[in-house]
Amino acid sequence: MSQNAPPLDPPQRLLMGPGPSAVHPRVLEALAKGTVGHLDPYYLELMDGLQGLLRQLFRTNNELTFAVSGTGSAGMEATVVNLIEPGDSMVVCINGVFGSRMAEVAERAGAVVTRVERPWGEVFSVEDLESTLEQARPKVVGIVMAETSTGAYQPLEEISRRVHEAGGLLLVDAVTSLGGVPVEVDAWGIDAIYSGTQKCLSCPPGLAPVSFSPRALEVIRSRKTKVQSWYLDASLLASYWGSNRVYHHTGPINMSYALYEALRLIHEEGLEACFARHLLHHEALAAGLAALGIGYTAQPGHRLPMLNAVAVPKGVDDAAVRRGLLEDFGIEIGGGLGAFAGKVWRIGLMGYGARTNNVLLFLAALEHLLAKQGHPFSAGSGVAAASAHYT
Amino acid sequence: MSQNAPPLDPPQRLLMGPGPSAVHPRVLEALAKGTVGHLDPYYLELMDGLQGLLRQLFRTNNELTFAVSGTGSAGMEATVVNLIEPGDSMVVCINGVFGSRMAEVAERAGAVVTRVERPWGEVFSVEDLESTLEQARPKVVGIVMAETSTGAYQPLEEISRRVHEAGGLLLVDAVTSLGGVPVEVDAWGIDAIYSGTQKCLSCPPGLAPVSFSPRALEVIRSRKTKVQSWYLDASLLASYWGSNRVYHHTGPINMSYALYEALRLIHEEGLEACFARHLLHHEALAAGLAALGIGYTAQPGHRLPMLNAVAVPKGVDDAAVRRGLLEDFGIEIGGGLGAFAGKVWRIGLMGYGARTNNVLLFLAALEHLLAKQGHPFSAGSGVAAASAHYT
Numbered sequence: 001m002s003q004n005a006p007p008l009d010p011p012q013r014l015l016m017g018p019g020p021s022a023v024h025p026r027v028l029e030a031l032a033k034g035t036v037g038h039l040d041p042y043y044l045e046l047m048d049g050l051q052g053l054l055r056q057l058f059r060t061n062n063e064l065t066f067a068v069s070g071t072g073s074a075g076m077e078a079t080v081v082n083l084i085e086p087g088d089s090m091v092v093c094i095n096g097v098f099g100s101r102m103a104e105v106a107e108r109a110g111a112v113v114t115r116v117e118r119p120w121g122e123v124f125s126v127e128d129l130e131s132t133l134e135q136a137r138p139k140v141v142g143i144v145m146a147e148t149s150t151g152a153y154q155p156l157e158e159i160s161r162r163v164h165e166a167g168g169l170l171l172v173d174a175v176t177s178l179g180g181v182p183v184e185v186d187a188w189g190i191d192a193i194y195s196g197t198q199k200c201l202s203c204p205p206g207l208a209p210v211s212f213s214p215r216a217l218e219v220i221r222s223r224k225t226k227v228q229s230w231y232l233d234a235s236l237l238a239s240y241w242g243s244n245r246v247y248h249h250t251g252p253i254n255m256s257y258a259l260y261e262a263l264r265l266i267h268e269e270g271l272e273a274c275f276a277r278h279l280l281h282h283e284a285l286a287a288g289l290a291a292l293g294i295g296y297t298a299q300p301g302h303r304l305p306m307l308n309a310v311a312v313p314k315g316v317d318d319a320a321v322r323r324g325l326l327e328d329f330g331i332e333i334g335g336g337l338g339a340f341a342g343k344v345w346r347i348g349l350m351g352y353g354a355r356t357n358n359v360l361l362f363l364a365a366l367e368h369l370l371a372k373q374g375h376p377f378s379a380g381s382g383v384a385a386a387s388a389h390y391t
Numbered sequence: 392m393s394q395n396a397p398p399l400d401p402p403q404r405l406l407m408g409p410g411p412s413a414v415h416p417r418v419l420e421a422l423a424k425g426t427v428g429h430l431d432p433y434y435l436e437l438m439d440g441l442q443g444l445l446r447q448l449f450r451t452n453n454e455l456t457f458a459v460s461g462t463g464s465a466g467m468e469a470t471v472v473n474l475i476e477p478g479d480s481m482v483v484c485i486n487g488v489f490g491s492r493m494a495e496v497a498e499r500a501g502a503v504v505t506r507v508e509r510p511w512g513e514v515f516s517v518e519d520l521e522s523t524l525e526q527a528r529p530k531v532v533g534i535v536m537a538e539t540s541t542g543a544y545q546p547l548e549e550i551s552r553r554v555h556e557a558g559g560l561l562l563v564d565a566v567t568s569l570g571g572v573p574v575e576v577d578a579w580g581i582d583a584i585y586s587g588t589q590k591c592l593s594c595p596p597g598l599a600p601v602s603f604s605p606r607a608l609e610v611i612r613s614r615k616t617k618v619q620s621w622y623l624d625a626s627l628l629a630s631y632w633g634s635n636r637v638y639h640h641t642g643p644i645n646m647s648y649a650l651y652e653a654l655r656l657i658h659e660e661g662l663e664a665c666f667a668r669h670l671l672h673h674e675a676l677a678a679g680l681a682a683l684g685i686g687y688t689a690q691p692g693h694r695l696p697m698l699n700a701v702a703v704p705k706g707v708d709d710a711a712v713r714r715g716l717l718e719d720f721g722i723e724i725g726g727g728l729g730a731f732a733g734k735v736w737r738i739g740l741m742g743y744g745a746r747t748n749n750v751l752l753f754l755a756a757l758e759h760l761l762a763k764q765g766h767p768f769s770a771g772s773g774v775a776a777a778s779a780h781y782t
Contacts, residue, residue, distance in 0.1 A: 010427050023425070030399050069465070073640040077622045105622075257399055
């Protein structure tokens with residue numbers, strides 16, 4: 001018997017961080033169904049079903065819509081490396097960690113990257129991009145819809161129009177947004193988009209839903225060089241996900257079961273109802289936090305419902321509170337990344353996690369820990385304010 | 392409610408193809424445990440445990456041993472792109488589909504690739520490589536230990552010695568071999584190796600165990616260019632899997648549970664016992680097949696125990712037999728790939744699938760279908776021959 005390998009026994013956690021988020025019990029059940037082969041007639045049907053459900057969620061007719069066999073970051077890399085050839089101009093909008101990551105990925109793919117930056121927590125307007133679009137004449141403009149490091153909620157419609165006027169393709173990071181707020185791929189003219197399973201889809205991490213517009217597909221088809229990644233080559237993947245079913249790699253069967261069930265849950269609830277639920281619990285949480293004197297970091301009017309990034313109150317020990325939440329209550333929230341380390345908490349209300357019980361329990365636990373640290377607030381006021389919002 | 396999305400209900404299959412293979416019930420159970428965060432103290436401990444178990448299985452002390460968040464092909468790409476910089480010389484040994492794939496991946500990474508070829512089903516000797524090593528002076532030599540398309544079992548010790556004498560690094564595909572036959576990373580001097588979870592580890596597809604030697608790590612550390620893939624960059628991944636735990640991407644938590652449990656099962660059984668079990672059932676199957684007049688495609692003395700590639704008997708309809716196995720018996724085996732399409736069956740006895748019941752049931756089902764097709768054999772002889780092997 002091997003050393004250092006005790007039986008698997010993960011603790012029960014209430015996942016209220018930036019993801020992975022709470023997984024729906026039906027999704028865990030799906031995950032444990034018996035594995036079939038990746039060319040089994042049943043699995044091929046399931047792939048069709050998955051594609052159909054993803055198209056409905058992305059609100060698109062894009063044929064090239066599927067799940068990359070990797071996490072959200074693999075989705076980012078897949079969209080970038082398929083669109084970019086060495087020497088291509090790409091503009092990346094950076095107002096947090098994930099914009100920076102996209103720029104890094106694009107440079108490694110050989111893009112000449114122009115970074116447009118905004119302070120963390122703020123969003124981009126068309127005006128912020130004007131001069132760069134003129135000068136860089138980008139083939140691709142990359143932007144993050146829901147910046148998980150800051151909680152900023154980026155509007156896309158106008159920017160998409162302007163990018164297309166300038167002859168570029170719009171590439172969108174929807175890792176945290178998909179399933180929590182409307183993502184209108186066709187109506188907004190998004191050319192390439194990626195997400196992850198572990199945010200608002202109530203599913204464990206492991207797959208990255210992606211979609212490419214016909215315009216993006218045309219660009220991919222007329223490449224002069226091969227895509228640098230064989231694993232992520234969209235043309236090869238299209239032959240496996242498409243009707244010819246050419247074997248490419250062995251898909252992650254059980255994770256596909258989980259994503260399928262997760263998407264069924266969303267469509268059972270209905271997209272509008274699902275988005276409304278995320279908003280409701282966000283507002284309740286925000287009311288509770290406000291009562292405790294805790295404010296948001298993202299600019300007003302541009303706050304994500306599913307990812308509440310808030311300032312750690314002055315005099316309060318960030319790490320001690322997060323440790324207390326985890327150890328005493330089994331609740332995970334996220335700390336700040338990069339420039340926000342030690343200064344920000346990131347509270348996720350994503351998918352199955354966006355529920356009344358979670359909001360109230362979290363606020364009660366937070367009040368308990370803040371009181372221990374001598375933070376001034378009226379006892380019970382956070383829970384009461386959130387509770388009032390539900391009536 | 393969405394269209395075309397019936398409830399998830401995968402059929403029960405006996406997976407006896409080239410992978411995915413039969414998943415152990417304890418592994419399916421592990422998969423469905425509650426998700427924790429990717430920076431949860433429990434998950435960090437689990438990562439340490441996983442690394443320890445993988446080192447024991449790879450028989451290595453390599454610090455840089457971990458699971459890539461993708462399938463076996465992502466493991467191939469991860470090892471190649473970390474070792475190769477544009478313009479580097481790489482030799483790839485090709486005697487089946489997966490050698491060709493490695494050459495393709497290497498070229499996309501910018502390698503100047505020299506292909507050394509052997510007929511499908513045969514293996515390489517040191518002599519086959521001599522002149523190429525002299526001429527190409529490769530930085531890396533890539534070779535497939537268990538060619539899943541042909542069932543050929545490649546010895547590595549002598550080739551490794553010669554590659555090192557010539558100043559190269561040895562990169563090994565162990566996707567199908569790991570867990571089924573001895574893989575001695577340190578004793579054989581392997582510099583980089585990758586595998587997949589869905590073959591002899593009794594686990595669903597989705598992760599790719601990899602390991603890099605200190606020599607390979609040194610090469611990675613002294614690169615002049617960045618690794619073209621951010622997602623697969625071993626230096627970044629080393630910082631997450633190592634003691635500093637720098638956030639890189641959100642790991643596939645539940646798949647990690649599954650791999651952990653799968654590795655525990657192997658070490659509970661013991662490596663030697665596990666390899667002996669694979670050999671026993673292979674020999675029983677081979678005896679049964681021989682009685683039915685069915686022979687192997689790989690050269691004698693170099694046949695993989697876990698992947699039995701055999702010639703479809705003359706006059707027998709390949710597709711009809713495989714369809715009959717699947718539809719009438721729920722048994723999946725593999726057809727031939729590439730040059731072997733229509734001519735070869737690939738029968739997997741991998742991990743949890745390598746059991747007496749499976750061998751006997753498969754032979755009984757095969758006899759039933761061969762009789763229907765008028766293939767001449769003595770009824771019951773296949774099952775009897777295999778059965779005799781167990782006594």
